[in-house]
Amino acid sequence: MMKTIGLLINPISGMGGSVGLKGTDDLYEKALALGAEKVSSKRAEIFLESLGNIKDTLFLVPSGEMGEDPIKNKGLQYEVVYSVNGLTSKIDTLKTIEEFKKRKVEIIIFCGGDGTARDIYEAVATEIPVIGIPAGVKMFSSVFAINPKAAADILKAFLDGSSKYKDSDVLDIDEESYRADKFKMKLYGYLKTPYIPHLIQDAKSLFEGHDEEMAKEGIAVFASEFMSDGSLYIVGAGSTTAKIAEVMGIKKTILGVDLIKDEKLIASDVNEKNILNLIKNEKSVKIIVSPIGAQGFVFGRGNQQISSQILRKIGKDNIIIIATPQKLENTPFLLVDTGDAELDDMLSGKTLVICSYRMAQRKEIRKD
Amino acid sequence: MEKTKIFLDENYMPKRWYNIQADLPKPLPPVYSPRTLKRATLEELSVLFPMEILKQEVSQERWIDIPQEIRDIYAVWRPSPLYRAIRLEKALKTPAKIYFKWEGVSPAGSHKPNTAVPQAYYNMKEGTQTITTETGAGQWGSALSYATSLFDITCRVYMVRVSYEQKPYRRNLIHLWGAEVFPSPSNKTNAGRSILKENPEHPGSLGIAISEAVEDAATHEDTKYSLGSVLNHVCMHQTVIGLESKEQFKMEERYPDIVIGCVGGGSNFAGISFPFLHDKLKGDKKDLRVIAVEPQSCPTLTKGLYAFDYGDSTKLGPIAKMFTLGHDFIPPGIHAGGLRYHGASPIVSALKDQNIIEAQAYYQTEVFEAAMLFAQTEGHVPAPETAHAIKSVVEEAKKCKQTGEEKVILFNASGHGHFDLKSYELYLHGKLTDFEYPTELVKQSLKKLPKITED
Numbered sequence: 116m117m118k119t120i121g122l123l124i125n126p127i128s129g130m131g132g133s134v135g136l137k138g139t140d141d142l143y144e145k146a147l148a149l150g151a152e153k154v155s156s157k158r159a160e161i162f163l164e165s166l167g168n169i170k171d172t173l174f175l176v177p178s179g180e181m182g183e184d185p186i187k188n189k190g191l192q193y194e195v196v197y198s199v200n201g202l203t204s205k206i207d208t209l210k211t212i213e214e215f216k217k218r219k220v221e222i223i224i225f226c227g228g229d230g231t232a233r234d235i236y237e238a239v240a241t242e243i244p245v246i247g248i249p250a251g252v253k254m255f256s257s258v259f260a261i262n263p264k265a266a267a268d269i270l271k272a273f274l275d276g277s278s279k280y281k282d283s284d285v286l287d288i289d290e291e292s293y294r295a296d297k298f299k300m301k302l303y304g305y306l307k308t309p310y311i312p313h314l315i316q317d318a319k320s321l322f323e324g325h326d327e328e329m330a331k332e333g334i335a336v337f338a339s340e341f342m343s344d345g346s347l348y349i350v351g352a353g354s355t356t357a358k359i360a361e362v363m364g365i366k367k368t369i370l371g372v373d374l375i376k377d378e379k380l381i382a383s384d385v386n387e388k389n390i391l392n393l394i395k396n397e398k399s400v401k402i403i404v405s406p407i408g409a410q411g412f413v414f415g416r417g418n419q420q421i422s423s424q425i426l427r428k429i430g431k432d433n434i435i436i437i438a439t440p441q442k443l444e445n446t447p448f449l450l451v452d453t454g455d456a457e458l459d460d461m462l463s464g465k466t467l468v469i470c471s472y473r474m475a476q477r478k479e480i481r482k483d
Numbered sequence: 484m485e486k487t488k489i490f491l492d493e494n495y496m497p498k499r500w501y502n503i504q505a506d507l508p509k510p511l512p513p514v515y516s517p518r519t520l521k522r523a524t525l526e527e528l529s530v531l532f533p534m535e536i537l538k539q540e541v542s543q544e545r546w547i548d549i550p551q552e553i554r555d556i557y558a559v560w561r562p563s564p565l566y567r568a569i570r571l572e573k574a575l576k577t578p579a580k581i582y583f584k585w586e587g588v589s590p591a592g593s594h595k596p597n598t599a600v601p602q603a604y605y606n607m608k609e610g611t612q613t614i615t616t617e618t619g620a621g622q623w624g625s626a627l628s629y630a631t632s633l634f635d636i637t638c639r640v641y642m643v644r645v646s647y648e649q650k651p652y653r654r655n656l657i658h659l660w661g662a663e664v665f666p667s668p669s670n671k672t673n674a675g676r677s678i679l680k681e682n683p684e685h686p687g688s689l690g691i692a693i694s695e696a697v698e699d700a701a702t703h704e705d706t707k708y709s710l711g712s713v714l715n716h717v718c719m720h721q722t723v724i725g726l727e728s729k730e731q732f733k734m735e736e737r738y739p740d741i742v743i744g745c746v747g748g749g750s751n752f753a754g755i756s757f758p759f760l761h762d763k764l765k766g767d768k769k770d771l772r773v774i775a776v777e778p779q780s781c782p783t784l785t786k787g788l789y790a791f792d793y794g795d796s797t798k799l800g801p802i803a804k805m806f807t808l809g810h811d812f813i814p815p816g817i818h819a820g821g822l823r824y825h826g827a828s829p830i831v832s833a834l835k836d837q838n839i840i841e842a843q844a845y846y847q848t849e850v851f852e853a854a855m856l857f858a859q860t861e862g863h864v865p866a867p868e869t870a871h872a873i874k875s876v877v878e879e880a881k882k883c884k885q886t887g888e889e890k891v892i893l894f895n896a897s898g899h900g901h902f903d904l905k906s907y908e909l910y911l912h913g914k915l916t917d918f919e920y921p922t923e924l925v926k927q928s929l930k931k932l933p934k935i936t937e938d
Contacts, residue, residue: 341924435924443916470918473808473925474780474815477846477917 118172118274121215121243122159122193125227125250126180126203129154132252132419135371135386143202149386154454155250158263159185159226162248165267166191169274175218177211179203205234212238222246222273222309224266229253229287233303236285241307244280246270249452252419255286258306262452262483269309278309330439331355333472335362338403338437339378346433347376347397349390349425351404351418355437359403372420387422394428401433402426406442406449406468413480414462415452423455431461437469440476448479459483487569489731491562497726498549500719503757503830505545506764508837511715511829515802517793523801530701531708533609536602539716547719549601556600556633560589561723565731566896570860572880579883581876582739583896584728584755587863591656593898594751595626595711598720602709603630612705613637617667617692620646620820621653622866622898623711628662638662641669641695644687646820652902667692674698674797688813689823690796697799712748713794713828721754724895729758732893738768739893741879745871746775746784746842747821749828755895760839773840774879775831776871778850780918781814783807783827784835784842792826805832808920815918817847818906819867843875846917850874851910854900866898867906 127143134149136142163186174193176182181203186193196214199207212235215223222244225235228251235245247259248266260266272278282305335358342348342359350356350373360367363378371384374393382393394400402421406413413436414421426434436449451462459482467475504511516523525537532540539547549557568581586594606614614636618624624640631638640662647654647666657664667687668675674694678685685691700708710717725742732738742759744752752775762768775784783806793810794800807826808814814823826832834840854870856877857863865873872894883890900907909915 337924440916467919467921469921469924471815473812473921475919475921477779477919 116171119218119220120172120174120270121212121218121220121223122174122176122182122186123208123211123223123225124155124159124181124185125208125225125231126153126155128227128231128251129158129419130252133387133422135384135389135420136252150388153180155226156180156185157454158248158250160189162224162226162263162267163189163191165264166270169271172274175215175220177207181207181211208234209238215243222270224248224270226250226263229256229285232256232258232285232306233287236304236306239306241282241305243307244273244309245283245306246273246308253288255288256284258283258285258308261450265483269311272311273309278311280307281310282306283308330441330471331358332362334437334439334469335359337469337472338435339363342375342403343377344399345377346399346401347374347381347394349394349400349402349421349429350375351402351421353405355405355439355442356403372418386420387425390420390425391428394425399433400429401435402429403435403437405437406446411446411449413449413451415450415454415483423453423458426453426462427455427458434462435469436466436478440470443468443470443476443478446478448481450481450483452483456482485567485569486735487567489565489567489734491565491727491730491734493558493562495727495730496554496557496562497723498554499546500549501722501726501758501761502539502542502545502547502719503722503753503760503764504715505543506761507830507833508764508839509833510543511833512791512804514829515791517798517800517802520802528801531697533605533611533707535605535608536716539719540714549723550604553601553604557597557723560596562727562731563588563724565728566861568857568861571857574856574860575877575880575884577880577884578887578889579880580737580889580891581880582728582732582891582893583861584724584893585863585896586724586751587866587896587899589626590629591622591626592901593622593626593866594721594724594754594895595623595898596629597723597754598711598717598750599623599626599630599709600633601720602717603627603634603636606707606709607634607636610705611636611707613639613703614707614709615639615641615696615699616709616711617641617643617689617696618646618653618657618711619643619689619692619823620650621657621902622821624662624664625653625656625660626711627709628657628660628664631662632660639696639699640664641667641692641699643667643689643692644685647687650902665695667695669695671695672698688796690813693795694797694799712750713824713826715828715830717748717750718753718757718828718830721750722757724751724754725756725758728755728893737891739771740890741772741774741892743774743776743872743875743879743892743894745819745822745868745895745897746777746827746831747819747824747868748826749775749831751868751895751897753828753831755893756840759893760834763839773834774875775835775840775842776875777842777844778814778817778819778822778871778918779844779846780817780920781808781823781825782844782920782922783825784832785844786920786922787827789832789836794826796825803829805829806835808925817867817918818903818909818915819847819850819871821866821868822871843878845871845874846919848910848915848917851907851915853877854907855910863896864900864904864907865896866900867903869895869897869900872897
């Protein structure tokens with residue numbers, strides 16, 4: 116029997132990442148002006164290509180880059196159910212979902228970030244199961260598969276009846292305050308998500324508490340010692356890396372990427388271009404980052420300013436990963452998803468994660 | 484038919500300890516006082532240790548008699564059996580012949596009483612009324628409380644608070660043998676009180692417990708301090724292990740090609756290996772390989788610096804030349820608590836520095852995997868410390884499988900793991916963390932060692 120699937124893509128999702136905008140919700144034009152590239156359609160294509168030759172399945176899509184463009188020429192059966200006019204917006208998402216509902220789709224696949232997840236939640240709640248293909252800048256919600264290929268695996272499991280359901284929380288932070296270095300996280304509701312264990316990210320968690328603060332302090336003091344080696348350090352986002360700056364007496368943005376050399380702040384809240392410019396004439400450049408939330412993403416979710424081009428230039432040996440034991444306890448392995456498959460391969464394998472003063476844990480980095 | 488157990492009659496129990504200092508190619512560098520940064524004098528150290536122990540510490544005599552009173556007590560569990568690990572060999576499909584000396588038969592369940600008993604004895608001889616010591620998870624504390632109970636000496640054990648609360652069984656053993664045990668930091672000492680004043684909930688550390696035990700000994704009449712590893716006399720007391728093994732190998736008409744032991748402070752490793760190293764140093768067994776095994780999280784011999792350093796984090800103990808990760812290094816909470824020491828025995832360090840012995844380091848998870856294999860083939864459940872030696876044995880035996888060599892491998896099974904089942908449970912649930920020492924990043928941080936100019 117033919118199964119009907121709704122597919123929709125938020126074409127502007129993820130664009131703010133590499134240009135340091137921390138979300139693209141209201142800043143599409145600014146992102147474009149900064150030279151941002153569209154990422155979500157590429158990710159949707161990877162998803163579709165990973166599906167292989169699935170039979171008895173009809174995809175319902177909106178027109179243009181919201182669905183039709185990426186699915187064309189993929190050998191998949193599809194039908195355009197809604198026409199998009201001009202710049203895409205939330206209205207288009209809601210209207211597309213209305214059409215999906217009319218046609219009684221069995222599942223909705225969307226490609227975007229937390230903003231898109233919120234729009235979908237508004238329209239379907241738990242009525243229809245949903246799978247998220249990660250493409251946004253902010254992806255705190257646990258509706259997302261860890262990567263486009265995993266999303267394809269989940270869909271295949273859903274179609275052959277081997278998947279299970281779980282409630283996935285829809286989280287989002289206020290982009291305005293996110294850009295101003297404040298985390299204001301809100302739980303908007305739950306979506307019903309099929310899953311194969313280990314392929315869906317847990318909601319990103321922010322750890323607080325006395326003990327973890329002590330661990331951060333230990334990491335920061337150690338880092339401040341070994342970072343005085345004359346190298347330029349590209350310091351990633353997060354409260355653990357921010358602690359290093361605090362120990363050094365420097366003010367660092369919590370959510371942005373900053374550059375530090377010999378305990379001095381060289382540049383704050385830099386984007387990919389700034390970094391490439393500033394490292395051009397440096398003898399030694401190193402990266403110090405902390406995995407993001409409980410999902411354990413080192414590169415690819417958050418820290419997108421440190422692009423694959425930068426990572427290739429600096430090399431695996433000059434990447435230092437730090438994380439508190441509390442964070443690592445909930446992170447069985449670390450993940451990379453730089454959008455550059457060969458680089459992801461290079462970054463995979465066993466690695467050291469500095470977890471306290473002069474101590475590391477041995478963790479595995481997996482590509483998604 | 485090959486024997487599984489090689490027993491030695493009590494009459495053949497060693498009558499003398501072997502003091503390897505007599506055979507070292509170069510004499511050990513001197514020990515310095517933490518107070519004056521000059522050579523430590525015996526008088527200075529006599530506040531903490533009885534004179535006979537201090538004489539043994541610096542003795543250059545090759546053989547030192549074991550008093551009959553001590554041999555009588557040793558007889559409770561010595562000579563310990565030498566086992567042939569036939570089932571482990573089969574599981575590994577190795578042509579290697581694996582032997583282990585089983586020290587888990589002592590009352591405390593490890594090699595520790597081999598030195599606790601003589602230390603208590605010499606203290607009794609010199610009129611000591613009370614001995615103080617520190618203990619981490621309780622292995623040493625229980626051995627010393629057993630030994631002091633035999634000579635009517637009061638024993639006060641400062642046990643790291645977090646272990647005191649979380650690992651009640653060793654604490655119960657200490658009580659059972661009549662010693663007093665306090666969670667450290669305690670309000671018994673100035674060191675403890677000052678820490679509790681700042682943080683009444685302080686979890687404690689081995690460094691703090693050492694300070695408390697040393698302060699207690701130094702400030703009370705007829706009270707001495709005792710250490711369970713690292714020092715020369717402790718290593719020497721443990722040589723009964725290797726001396727017996729040599730006799731047992733004579734009965735087998737074999738001699739080991741490889742001798743393996745785990746290293747925290749170094750005493751059980753010294754115990755099994757020094758008597759065999761005697762033959763190597765004499766030139767009789769030039770090809771003998773001796774391997775010290777340590778955790779990746781505390782890789783003193785493989786990644787440390789050979790330098791003068793304090794023996795304890797509070798800088799109260801003497802300064803000795805040894806492999807060290809820095810006295811301010813606090814190893815992470817791995818399950819082989821006995822291997823969590825920033826330094827190593829000065830003798831073991833010197834042997835490593837002169838390439839007379841080798842060192843290897845392994846991760847916690849792979850160590851437990853080897854321990855499981857051992858328990859499932861040989862039956863005995865090893866302590867997590869011992870499991871480090873087993874991991875090395877497995878690796879060496881696998882090499883023999885590749886080359887077809889029938890090497891004879893001996894390791895010291897230093898203790899049983901009956902009080903460590905919680906750690907096994909975590910391993911079985913995939914919850915063990917592999918810690919690793921970030922060597923490169925730390926190299927620059929080893930700047931805080933005491934400045935000693937060798938004279």
